[in-house]
Every structure is written in C-alpha cells, then in structure tokens.
Amino acid sequence: MPRTATAPATATETACDLSQRFVRVLGRRDNGFVEFAFSVGWPELSVELMLPAPAFEAFCAAHRVRRLDD
Structure with missing residues (x-):
C-alpha cells in the first residue's frame, strides 16, 4: 500500500x-x-488525579496553576 504524505501541522x-x-x-x-x-x-488535554485537600492546595501552589473551576 503506498504511503501518502500528510500536510505538516500549522503553527497554530x-x-x-x-x-x-x-x-x-x-x-x-x-x-x-x-x-x-x-x-x-x-487545558482540554488532562489527566485526572486525587489528593487530600492540603496536598491539593500545595500541588496547585507548586505548579502555579490557573483554576478552571466553573
């Protein structure tokens, strides 16, 4: 089966x-x-995690996250 070339992804x-x-x-x-x-x-590509509340707050501070809570 012949291989077909795909267009390179754009910068955006x-x-x-x-x-x-x-x-x-x-x-x-x-x-x-x-x-x-x-x-x-x-933000649309994520992994689900679970931590105790104090560890979650420390995680958020350490990674300087932006909260997306609704």
Whole structure:
C-alpha cells in the first residue's frame, strides 16, 4: 500500500505554552480528597488525579496553576 504524505501541522495547531498549568476541580469527597483534572499547555488535554485537600492546595501552589473551576 503506498504511503501518502500528510500536510505538516500549522503553527497554530502545534503552539503550546508549556509554562501554563491548569486545574479543574471535579469533586470533593467526604474523606477530604479532592478529585481534579490537571493539564500542561492545553487545558482540554488532562489527566485526572486525587489528593487530600492540603496536598491539593500545595500541588496547585507548586505548579502555579490557573483554576478552571466553573
């Protein structure tokens, strides 16, 4: 099967500021854990994490996140 060339991505498609960090709180549990989505560069591409509330606040401070909570 022949390979077809694809057009290279444009600068606007690949531009990403890796210094930007984002957090969206997804929920808070009765046991004190915070469920949240964390992303670097693109807020729509994230990983879900869970930490105790004090550790979550420390995590946010250490990464200087921008909160995306609704």
